[in-house]
Structure formats: C-alpha cells, structure tokens
Amino acid sequence: MVSLTIDGRPVKVKKGTTILEACEFLGIDIPTFCHLKQLKAEGSCRMCVVEVEGARNLQISCATPCAEGMQVHTRTERVVSFRRLVIELLLANHDTNCFSCPATGRCKLYQYAMEYGVEHSRFAKYKPHHPKDESSEFFNYDPSKCILCRRCVRVCNNLQANHTLSLKNRGPDTWVGLPFDKLFKDSNCVSCGNCVSVCPTGALTAKAGKSYRIWEVTKTRTTCPYCGVGCQMDLLVKDGQVVGVEPAEGGANPGILCVKGKWAYHFVNHPDRLTTPLIRRDGELQPATWDEALDYVTQGIQKIKEESGPDAIAGFASARATNEENYLFMKMMRAAVGTNNVDHCARL
Amino acid sequence: MTNSIAEVVDADAVLVIGSNTTEAHPVIGAQIRQAVGRGAKLVVAEPREIPLAQDADIFLKIKPGTNIALLNGLMHVIIAEGLYDREYVENRTEGFAELQEVVEDYPPERVAEICGIDPEDLKAAARLYAKAEKAPIFYAMGVTQHSSGTAGVMSIANLALLCGKIGKYGCGVNPLRGQNNVQGACDMGCLPGDYTGYQKVANPEARAKFEKAWGVKLPEQPGLTVTEAVQAIEDGKVRCLYIMGENPLLSDPNLNHTEEMFKKLDFLIVQDIFLTETAELADVVLPAACFAEKDGTFTNTERRVQRIRRAVPAPGEARADWEIVQEVMLRLGYENQADSPEEILAEIASLTPSYGGISFDRLEREQPQWPCPSPDHPGTPILHVGRFSRGERALFKPAHYLPAAEQPDDEYPLILTTGRILYHYHTRTMTGRNEDLNRISGRSFVEINPADAAKWGIESGARVKVESRRGEVVVDALVTDRVDAGVIFMPFHFGDGAANRLTNDVLDPTAKIPEYKVCAARVERY
Structure with a gap:
C-alpha cells in the first residue's frame, strides 16, 4: 500500500494505482477526454493534469502512479489555467455549431468549456476539415467535431479488435480515418457502434441521436436480449420509448456491444407488436379480451387432458424468456397440467 | 462454459x-x-x-x-x-x-x-x-x-x-450458448427429464422434494423433447402444444414436415411478442411483454445470473410471460404463492442448490456464476477445480467418427450446411424489424464456391433454386471461396428462402438434436 494526500485528504491505495484512480476513490472529479478505464492509459489529451509537490511539471493523473508521501493538488490555479489552454486549443478547430449537434448536453468539450469558463478560443482555426461520412446505416462521422482523443481508435483496435479506425498523418494534419480513406460502408467496419458509444463529442453520433437530448432520457441497466454472451447495457428511454442503447461494463462484456445489442432495439416499439389476445374464429385470428382468451386456453387444455390424458399436451418454454418465467412454465406443465412434456429450443 | x-x-x-x-x-x-x-x-x-x-x-x-x-x-x-x-x-x-x-x-x-x-x-x-x-x-x-x-x-x-x-x-x-437465456431455460428444468438445476425427474427423491414443495403428485415418466413432440403429433399422441416465445415454424429442421404436423394439432397456443410464422397457425395467441418491459433474470453462457429491468410499459394489453402463465395456472386450478419475479426467484433458490445463493437483492451488487449454493458463496467462475461432478476422476468417452446421415450423391451432389450471420438473430422476429439491418442483409442467400458456380452456370446475385430431399427454396447466389467446392452454406434466419425447408431432421440419439449442419442438396439457376 502507498499513502499520499490529495487536496489535503490522506488516502491509502494499492501500489500501481494511478492518481486518477485514487481521485475517483475519494470522489474528486478530474476531467478527462482520452481516458478509457478498460485500457492502459493513453495520456494524450492532457486534460487530467494535476500538480504534484516537488515535480517540475504538471503530471497527467491517468498515467502517473501514486507514490509514497506524494502530495497532489487537483485544482490549483496552474492546473486550471493549463486545462483552459487545452480546451482553447481544441476549440480552435472545433465546429461550434452546438445547436444542431446531436451531442449537445453530453459533449465533454462543451461541458468542460462551460465549467472552466472558456467561451472562445484565442487561437485561429488552422486546418480544413475532412468531409463527413454518413455512409453507415447506424451512425454519422463528422471530423469537424473530432478532438483527436483517440478513444474511438482504441476501442476499435484494442477492445473490438477490428482495426477499422486509425490515426492518419502526423502533426497538425492528424485525423481519424479509415484505411485508403474508405467510407464506413465500404470498409471492414462491423457496425458495433462502440466508437460511437465512447466518442466524447459529436464526431461520431447515432443517426437516431437527434431524436433525444441526454437530459430527456432515463437510463435502465439491463441484459442484452440477443445471444448467450449476456452483455450488460443501459436502455435510454424517452417518453416511454427506447431511443438508444449504451454499453455498460459487465462480467462478460468489457464495456462493448455488437451491432445487434447496440442498434437493434427498434422491435420494442414496433407497430407489429401484439397488443391484444387473439382467438381463431371462423378461420381468422380475431381480437379477444384476456378473460376470453385465458378461458379458451384452459378449456382447450382441460378438454384434451380429459379425452387423451395429460401427455397429449406438450409445452415449449423459451430460451428468450426469463428464468422466473421458464420456471413457472415448467411448473405449470408438471404441476398444473400433469405432464413432463416440457422442453425448449436449446437444440434448435 | x-x-x-x-x-x-x-x-x-x-x-x-x-x-x-x-x-x-x-x-x-x-x-x-x-x-x-x-x-x-x-x-x-x-x-x-x-x-x-x-x-x-x-x-x-x-x-x-x-x-x-x-x-x-x-x-x-x-x-x-x-x-x-x-x-x-x-x-x-x-x-x-x-x-x-x-x-x-x-x-x-x-x-x-x-x-x-x-x-x-x-x-x-x-x-x-x-x-x-x-x-x-x-x-x-x-x-x-x-x-x-x-x-x-x-x-x-x-x-x-x-x-x-x-x-x-x-x-x-x-x-x-446461442440464445440469451438458453442456459437459464435448461437450468430452470425446461427439459423433459429434469427439474431445476438438473435434478432428475426419474430420481424418486428429487420428485418427492418437488411434490412436497408444490403440493401435488407429479408424473414419473420423463417427457418428450421438442423434436420428439413434433414427431408424436403424427400418430396423435400429442394433440395440444403450448408454445411460449419460440418460433419452431422457422427454426425446426425439415420445415415442410413440421408445418404439416402443426396443422394436425387439435389445439395450438402461442404466446409471443409478434405474430410469428408459428403464431399465424395458432388457435389462440397471447400477447407478451418483451425484455425491456419486465423484471427478471437471464443466465448467460458462462453461468452468470444477471438482471433485466422494466424500462418501458408493454404495448396495449400485452403482459409479461410470468403473469400470463400465472393466470393460466390459476384457471387450471393451481394457485402459486409467489407473485412477482423476485418471489419466484426466491422459490427457485429454495428448490435449486446451484441457485441457492442468488436473489434479486444480491444481483443489485454482483452477478455470481452458478453453482452458488448460499448467500455467502462467491459463485463458481471455473468448474471442476480439483473435483468433477462424478467424483475425483473424469471418464474419457472416446467415440469413432461416423459420417453424417446424409451424404452427397449423384442426385444431390452438394453438402448444405447452415448457420448465422452477424446482422440477424435466429428467426429475425426482432432483427427483421430493423430496416437498417435489412438494408445490409435483407434476403436469404446461398454461398457457393466459384468452381461449383461455374459448373452450374451461376453468377453472384442470380436467383437459384436450392433443393434437398425434403424441400426446395429460391434464394440469391453468393459466389465465394469462403466455402470449398462441394459445400454450400445458407443462413437459417429468413422466412422467405428458409434453409430449414431443406435441412435433415435426423436426430442425435442421445441429445435429440437435429443434424442441421449437414445434408445433401443441389442447386440450379432459377
């Protein structure tokens, strides 16, 4: 263990803990752009700098390990003025048309500019922007909103391990692009959307992103309904409708999702959803009340049970439904119908 | 796992x-x-x-x-x-x-x-x-x-x-495991020979335990699997099917036969979120809530039990599957004590040693992997450490290679194998409602090697007829060396051009799983 003080508060942490992690533990807020906690520190955005007594320069808290006796200050005048400079440099080349940006409200550049009182940049715009790429079915890429934090590049290469996005060129010409300047739709992109999920600004945004503002939605932690991996995710809900999905960190998923988990939520609100019980009358399925339908079901089961015994009835449970529902279905077949003819689609 | x-x-x-x-x-x-x-x-x-x-x-x-x-x-x-x-x-x-x-x-x-x-x-x-x-x-x-x-x-x-x-x-x-909760459905005893946690129906002690807990006499003979139940319709042994959240009329092998069987049923109950191919044949359809509209748990492929939570209301009069089943049971004369997913999970835990330590309360903080027999047990990330379920030693079960039941011949010279693609899920009940996904992949297709394509004069994008001894479908050709000559591949997701009209319903003798992955087929220009 290592003992240190942060903003005058003593704290003991495991060896190897970064200053940023120690701050998180104490509940001290440190601004970051490039930090992705699932991956090794990148240390490129310089927004997380703190002052360490005795050190000549400001230290990046995401990549500096805590040391014995260290005295850290997270919000000195020197720190604040440095962070302002970082924001100004990023703003210089940023398209600040925030009214029409889907990221308004969740954009970290916007949030920090407000917090640090930066209303405009002293620096001139210094490079032209690469054209937008709106070729993906699911998201848009607007390089004029990119702050080169590389979160998208790292999630694509190191977590999704798909190697679609990379930094191109050097120095002031650096930008995030695809091999041979391809469009997303012509590349090896698998539309997992993890780059969109981690983008701190409006550079990579869901096509449906303009349908809500972040303050209008509630988040509900749940488990993906598709394959057996069991990824954890948050449903974004506005006015009783699912309007988006964000990955969460779970035992099975390191903060990433696939194309189905991230984007294929439209079925929830789809107009084809069944909304009323149906009973076949005169050869056609026709709407019925729950009472009618449930009586019809039980009378049908009872009639066949009386005529042919309980084993003339079989029940298929569902690998899509919950444990509790499957348990109850199994119990119904065995305890209420009286047959062991219960199975599900594990084999199919 | x-x-x-x-x-x-x-x-x-x-x-x-x-x-x-x-x-x-x-x-x-x-x-x-x-x-x-x-x-x-x-x-x-x-x-x-x-x-x-x-x-x-x-x-x-x-x-x-x-x-x-x-x-x-x-x-x-x-x-x-x-x-x-x-x-x-x-x-x-x-x-x-x-x-x-x-x-x-x-x-x-x-x-x-x-x-x-x-x-x-x-x-x-x-x-x-x-x-x-x-x-x-x-x-x-x-x-x-x-x-x-x-x-x-x-x-x-x-x-x-x-x-x-x-x-x-x-x-x-x-x-x-293929589906989100296929592990859980097995764990919950939705198997003809098992109660929860693989406690055997054939074991009198296990049966006595469930009879006591449920307060009823329980049947002794193990029941029929899905595949056996469909066969049993043929000779009138099974007359009624109650299907909750499944679409066998796209996912079963040899679909033409399955369809014929389903039409012979006296009574078909389907409970689902959409009017699936299967629901279209039903006598009664019960509208269910989807995962975003209810509380409960799923168990993933690594045996980890995780929560789902209600985020939005169910549409119209749709109800959660557990509520519907609860109502049916009541009308059949069986009253459950548990009256919420949380209480049902508590009942499961009380009857299932491997789930004994799992509760809604605990799942708020951690998501343990079963076996998790008690509230203070950390769960089991790795099975068989130091000991197997049969004892200290595992038994080798060597087996000889046996060729697939149906081999290519002059009439059907190709091997058809089936599988999934990234952009769709199972029978597309959910993903098929996403137009973005449909624009990327919206139609059934067959992958065919360039050598075979040349032999039958087929070009990529052309419509082709694929036939087996059980049926025929017309789909788009995708000429690619992803498959070797002599092998063709089809995804099974699509209703139009359904691969399962062709697949073989021969079963593995133990697991009763159909041989979806190999059957003999032929292709021709359409």
Whole structure:
C-alpha cells in the first residue's frame, strides 16, 4: 500500500494505482477526454493534469502512479489555467455549431468549456476539415467535431479488435480515418457502434441521436436480449420509448456491444407488436379480451387432458424468456397440467 | 462454459471449433481477437472461412460433419508425440487405455483425408494446443448439430482432459450458448427429464422434494423433447402444444414436415411478442411483454445470473410471460404463492442448490456464476477445480467418427450446411424489424464456391433454386471461396428462402438434436 494526500485528504491505495484512480476513490472529479478505464492509459489529451509537490511539471493523473508521501493538488490555479489552454486549443478547430449537434448536453468539450469558463478560443482555426461520412446505416462521422482523443481508435483496435479506425498523418494534419480513406460502408467496419458509444463529442453520433437530448432520457441497466454472451447495457428511454442503447461494463462484456445489442432495439416499439389476445374464429385470428382468451386456453387444455390424458399436451418454454418465467412454465406443465412434456429450443 | 469469458484475454492459445464466434457471439469473438492481439495463437476448425479464420495461425477448413475425426486426429498426434499431461491423466481421469485404442485409428494422413486438410496443419494444431499452458476450447452448434453431436462434445472433453486443461484458469471446454437465456431455460428444468438445476425427474427423491414443495403428485415418466413432440403429433399422441416465445415454424429442421404436423394439432397456443410464422397457425395467441418491459433474470453462457429491468410499459394489453402463465395456472386450478419475479426467484433458490445463493437483492451488487449454493458463496467462475461432478476422476468417452446421415450423391451432389450471420438473430422476429439491418442483409442467400458456380452456370446475385430431399427454396447466389467446392452454406434466419425447408431432421440419439449442419442438396439457376 502507498499513502499520499490529495487536496489535503490522506488516502491509502494499492501500489500501481494511478492518481486518477485514487481521485475517483475519494470522489474528486478530474476531467478527462482520452481516458478509457478498460485500457492502459493513453495520456494524450492532457486534460487530467494535476500538480504534484516537488515535480517540475504538471503530471497527467491517468498515467502517473501514486507514490509514497506524494502530495497532489487537483485544482490549483496552474492546473486550471493549463486545462483552459487545452480546451482553447481544441476549440480552435472545433465546429461550434452546438445547436444542431446531436451531442449537445453530453459533449465533454462543451461541458468542460462551460465549467472552466472558456467561451472562445484565442487561437485561429488552422486546418480544413475532412468531409463527413454518413455512409453507415447506424451512425454519422463528422471530423469537424473530432478532438483527436483517440478513444474511438482504441476501442476499435484494442477492445473490438477490428482495426477499422486509425490515426492518419502526423502533426497538425492528424485525423481519424479509415484505411485508403474508405467510407464506413465500404470498409471492414462491423457496425458495433462502440466508437460511437465512447466518442466524447459529436464526431461520431447515432443517426437516431437527434431524436433525444441526454437530459430527456432515463437510463435502465439491463441484459442484452440477443445471444448467450449476456452483455450488460443501459436502455435510454424517452417518453416511454427506447431511443438508444449504451454499453455498460459487465462480467462478460468489457464495456462493448455488437451491432445487434447496440442498434437493434427498434422491435420494442414496433407497430407489429401484439397488443391484444387473439382467438381463431371462423378461420381468422380475431381480437379477444384476456378473460376470453385465458378461458379458451384452459378449456382447450382441460378438454384434451380429459379425452387423451395429460401427455397429449406438450409445452415449449423459451430460451428468450426469463428464468422466473421458464420456471413457472415448467411448473405449470408438471404441476398444473400433469405432464413432463416440457422442453425448449436449446437444440434448435 | 466450464470457465469464464474474460479469461480468454489471458490465453496462450485458443481453439475454436464449430463456432463462427465474431458473427454469432460477437463480443466473445472480439475478446478472442484481443487475445490474438496480445500474442495468443489461434486455431480455427470450420467448414467455412469465417471472419475469425483470417486471425488464425492455423485454419483447418474441414469438411462439414468431420469434427470427431479431427478431434481424434489431434489426440492421436498428442499421444504419439508424448505431449499429453501424464500426471493429470493418471490422477484425474479414467479410461485412458480405451481412448488410446480409439484414437490409434486416426493417424494424421487418414484424418487429413477424411477432413480435407493438410496433415502437417493437424500436427501443428495439436502441438500448439497441447503445449500451451492456458488454452480454452470454444465450440458451438457446429459441433452439436450433428447426428453424432453428443460424441462430438465428448471428444472435445476428451481432448481437454488429455491435456490437463479442465479445472484450470484460462482453459476449459466452453460451449457458446446461442440464445440469451438458453442456459437459464435448461437450468430452470425446461427439459423433459429434469427439474431445476438438473435434478432428475426419474430420481424418486428429487420428485418427492418437488411434490412436497408444490403440493401435488407429479408424473414419473420423463417427457418428450421438442423434436420428439413434433414427431408424436403424427400418430396423435400429442394433440395440444403450448408454445411460449419460440418460433419452431422457422427454426425446426425439415420445415415442410413440421408445418404439416402443426396443422394436425387439435389445439395450438402461442404466446409471443409478434405474430410469428408459428403464431399465424395458432388457435389462440397471447400477447407478451418483451425484455425491456419486465423484471427478471437471464443466465448467460458462462453461468452468470444477471438482471433485466422494466424500462418501458408493454404495448396495449400485452403482459409479461410470468403473469400470463400465472393466470393460466390459476384457471387450471393451481394457485402459486409467489407473485412477482423476485418471489419466484426466491422459490427457485429454495428448490435449486446451484441457485441457492442468488436473489434479486444480491444481483443489485454482483452477478455470481452458478453453482452458488448460499448467500455467502462467491459463485463458481471455473468448474471442476480439483473435483468433477462424478467424483475425483473424469471418464474419457472416446467415440469413432461416423459420417453424417446424409451424404452427397449423384442426385444431390452438394453438402448444405447452415448457420448465422452477424446482422440477424435466429428467426429475425426482432432483427427483421430493423430496416437498417435489412438494408445490409435483407434476403436469404446461398454461398457457393466459384468452381461449383461455374459448373452450374451461376453468377453472384442470380436467383437459384436450392433443393434437398425434403424441400426446395429460391434464394440469391453468393459466389465465394469462403466455402470449398462441394459445400454450400445458407443462413437459417429468413422466412422467405428458409434453409430449414431443406435441412435433415435426423436426430442425435442421445441429445435429440437435429443434424442441421449437414445434408445433401443441389442447386440450379432459377
């Protein structure tokens, strides 16, 4: 263990803990752009700098390990003025048309500019922007909103391990692009959307992103309904409708999702959803009340049970439904119908 | 899975067989690729050049239906070269002599011939796997959906045991379960011979326990599987089906036959979120809530129990499946005490040792993997550490390679194999309602090798008729060397051009799983 003080508060942490992690533990807020906690520190955005007594320069808290006796200050005048400079440099080349940006409200550049009182940049715009790429079915890429934090590049290469996005060129010409300047739709992109999920600004945004503002939605932690991996995710809900999905960190998923988990939520609100019980009358399925339908079901089961015994009835449970529902279905077949003819689609 | 998903990132070598991981389980596929990025070696054995094949150090492009020959071949090399874990075999297994006798018949040259691979690749793969300290095996329906599926799974277990790779971190035998809660549905006793937690119906003690808890006399004879139940409709033994959240009229093999059977039913009840192909035939349809509209738990492929939570109201009068079943039970004269998912889970925990320590309250803080017998038990990330369920020693179950039930011949010269694609899920009930996904992939297709395409004058994009002894469909052709000559591939997702009109409904004798992965077929221009 290592003992240190942060903003005058003593704290003991495991060896190897970064200053940023120690701050998180104490509940001290440190601004970051490039930090992705699932991956090794990148240390490129310089927004997380703190002052360490005795050190000549400001230290990046995401990549500096805590040391014995260290005295850290997270919000000195020197720190604040440095962070302002970082924001100004990023703003210089940023398209600040925030009214029409889907990221308004969740954009970290916007949030920090407000917090640090930066209303405009002293620096001139210094490079032209690469054209937008709106070729993906699911998201848009607007390089004029990119702050080169590389979160998208790292999630694509190191977590999704798909190697679609990379930094191109050097120095002031650096930008995030695809091999041979391809469009997303012509590349090896698998539309997992993890780059969109981690983008701190409006550079990579869901096509449906303009349908809500972040303050209008509630988040509900749940488990993906598709394959057996069991990824954890948050449903974004506005006015009783699912309007988006964000990955969460779970035992099975390191903060990433696939194309189905991230984007294929439209079925929830789809107009084809069944909304009323149906009973076949005169050869056609026709709407019925729950009472009618449930009586019809039980009378049908009872009639066949009386005529042919309980084993003339079989029940298929569902690998899509919950444990509790499957348990109850199994119990119904065995305890209420009286047959062991219960199975599900594990084999199919 | 015997082990946990996250362990794969630390692996030294990974063996993937019969799993198109990056498409069917993309987030595990991504973690396998992370492992490769960190230097792990990757062996992929598959009839198609799946995306993961491009990341593989050794890609064994085997003929469909030859898994067991391949696995026996790997074991042959490992024994012949003395690469197996002698200490583990001696102390933790039984039946090594029988295994040795069987795999003796599978020298690399013979296996290479059966599987259509290079014997040197087989040897190299065997050495890679045996020598690696941490080496998980991942497999899926490419191993199980064969008339010899059970023997295929046993052969994988034999290989892992032989190399001392069960009960250890970063190793194990890891089946990738297809559906979000297929593990949970099995755990919950939705199996004809099992109550929850695999307590056997045939075991009088288990039956007495459930009779006491439920306060009723329970039937003694194990029931019918899905596939057997459909067959039993034919002779009038099964007259009524109650189907909750399944679409067998697209997912069953030999669909034309299944459809005929369903039409013979006296009473069909379907409970679902959409009017599926199956619901269209029903006598009564009950509208259900989807995952976003209810509370409950799912159990994933690594046995981890996780919550789902109600985020939005169900549409119209739709109700959660548990509420509907509860109502039906009441009307059948059975009153449940538990009246919410939380209370139902408590009832499950009280009757199921492996779920004994799992509750809604605990799941707010952590998501343990079963077995988790008590509230203070941490859960079990790795099975069989130091002990197997049958005792201290595991038993080798060697099996000989048996060709698939239906082989290509003059009339049907091609092997048809089926599987999933990244952009759709199972019968597309959910993904088919997403127009973005449909624009990327909205129609059924057949992959065919350029040599075969030339033989039958087929171009990419052309409409072709694919036929088997059981049916015919018309789909788009995709000419590609992803499949070898003599093999064609179709996704099974699509209702129009349904691959399962063609597939063979012959079953594995033990697991009763159909042989979706191999049947004889022919193609022609349409």
